[in-house]
Amino acid sequence: MKPNTLLWWIHRKNARYLIKIFGLFNILLLFAAWRFLYRVEGNVSNYNVNKVERAVANAEASKETTDNSQKFREDSGQINRSPLEQKLQIRKKKLEELRQYNKENIKNEKHRLPKVIGLGIKKCGSTGVITFLSHHPLVRIPPGHETFFFADKFHQGLDAYKGMLPPTNERQLAMEKTPIYFGFPPENMPQLIKSSIPDVKLLVIVCDPTARAFSDFIHERVKYKIANEKMVAKYETFEQYVDAFLPTLQDKIKSWMTSSTHISDLRKNFVDLPRGNAAMTLLTNGIYSAHIKSWQSLFNESSLKIIDGDRFIEDPGTVIEELQDFLGLPKVLLKEDFVRRPSDGHFCYRHFAVEDLQISNKEVDVKELKCLGKHKGRTRKGNYTASAETMERLRAFFRPFNQQFYEDVGMNFNWK
Incomplete structure (x- = not known):
């Protein structure tokens, strides 16, 4: 082979190898660039993910802080709510607790002597008082409200009396009302009740004797x-x-x-x-003064409550709130729960919820009303004079x- 030819061959071979080497170098360079970009993108992605996670965590922490702050303000009474809304919120919690208690203590229910007795007076609102009180989860009343036990069934014994009343748990009050107790035979009615149920509380609803x-x-x-x-x-x-x-x-x-x-x-x-x-x-x-001293001699103001029946007719909610205090009951029946029936203006019970505050000028739905019988208030309706x-x-x-x-x-x- 000629020298020039040999030299050419050497250059040709080297060029071929150089091309391969250069191509391989480019491939490596591209791979390195891809790896670099992948890492950068991954870091950016991880950074963004971490940033989002941190933002979510911060939001949750902020929400928890806000919730805790609101709870503290609710518990301490610092939250900016209207007095009525606070009153309804407190009532809502009490009702939940009482209903849960009753549910958990069904097995502890049994027939007991009454803790509350309505003595009368007939036609002064005793049915209204006991009916409205019965909406309280801690008050139980018998069917028909009246037992007449101390009037003509005392000889049957106290166990028979218990059987006339609905079963109650430890916290509930069994209550009955028999309007003739106040001034009818036997003469020793106050003594019979006091000796039979020493701690009983008595309600006497009075009204204008002429009306x-x-x-x-x-x-x-x-x-x-x-x-x-x-x-x-x-x-x-x-x-x-x-x-x-x-x-x-x-x-x-x-x-x-x-x-x-x-x-x-x-x-x-x-x-x-x-x-x-x-x-x-x-x-x-209507001659109340002939009997009241016989009751006062055995029952003091903490166990004998005189109720103005005329006031009850006009403002039952306030009277029911006062009675819950007298009976030692949690105040879950509120004056806002009592509204007039559109047809005749007589008061009925309707549970007033927190949600009702959001509805302005809410019309009374008669289906929600729990009213006394339509025979009540005959003379007030003006049908008789x-x-x-x-x-x-x-x-x-x-x-x-x-x-x-x-x-x-x-x-x-x-x-x-």
């Missing part, structure tokens, strides 16, 4: 119908009834009293009246007894 007598008359006539001779059904009008019984009652009281006689000294006389003439009790039931002269005669008759009752209980009811 009460008229309401009682209408109740008896509707109940027994006109054709029935029982009680007062034979008297066509309230005026006829008053003419028949008021003079007789006035003569009796005049014959019983002396200048030194307190009306309460005549309790036995008034208690005995129904035995001979039940119809006269429509009048005597009595002459002004007859009503004034009764007011004059009751006036001195009312004044004595005001002094006995330390309350002025301002009955006409």
Whole structure:
């Protein structure tokens, strides 16, 4: 091979190798560049992920701090809520606790003696009081509300009395009301109740005796119908009834009293009246001063509650709130729960929730209302009337007894 040819061959070979080497170098360079970019992208991605995770963590921490701060403000009363909203929130928690307690203590329920008894007075709102109180999760009442145990079933024994009442757990109150307890036989009714249930609490709902007598008359006539001779059904009008019984009652009281006689000294006389003439009790039931001292002698203010029935009719919510305090119950029935029925204006119960605050001018849904029977409030509806002269005669008759009752209980009811 010629020298020049050999030299050319050497250069040719080297060029070929150089091309391969250069190509390999480029491949390595591209691979290195790819690895570098991959790492950079990975670091950026990891950085972004970590940044997002840190942001989420910070948000959660901030939320937890806010929640804890809000909880603290709620517990400490510092949160900016209206007084009503705070009241409803507190009630909501109490209701949840009480319902949970009742659920957990179903097995501990048993028939017990009542812790609360309504003594009357008939036609003054005793049914309304016990019915509205029964919406409390710690109050249980029997069907029909009345047992008449101390009136005519005492001989059956206290175990029989327990069986007349619904079963209750340790915290619940069994309650009944029998309006004739206050002023009907037996004369020793206060002693019977005190000896049988020493720690019982008593409710006495009173109202204007004149309006009460008229309401009682209408109740008896509707109940027994006109054709029935029982009680007062034979008297066509309230005026006829008053003419028949008021003079007789006035003569009796005049014959019983002396200048030194307190009306309460005549309790036995008034208690005995129904035995001979039940119809006269429509009048005597309103002479509260003849009986109240017999009850006060055994039950003090912590166990005997006098309730203004006329006030209850106009503002049941406030009275029910006060009664929960008297009975030692958690206050979960609020005055906001009581609204007037659109059809007749009588108050009904409807649970007022926190959510209702968000609805302005919410109309009353009659389906939500829990009302007393439609037969209640007959005389207040204006369907029945009595002459002004007859009503004034009764007011004059009751006036001195009312004044004595005001002094006995330390309350002025301002009955006409």
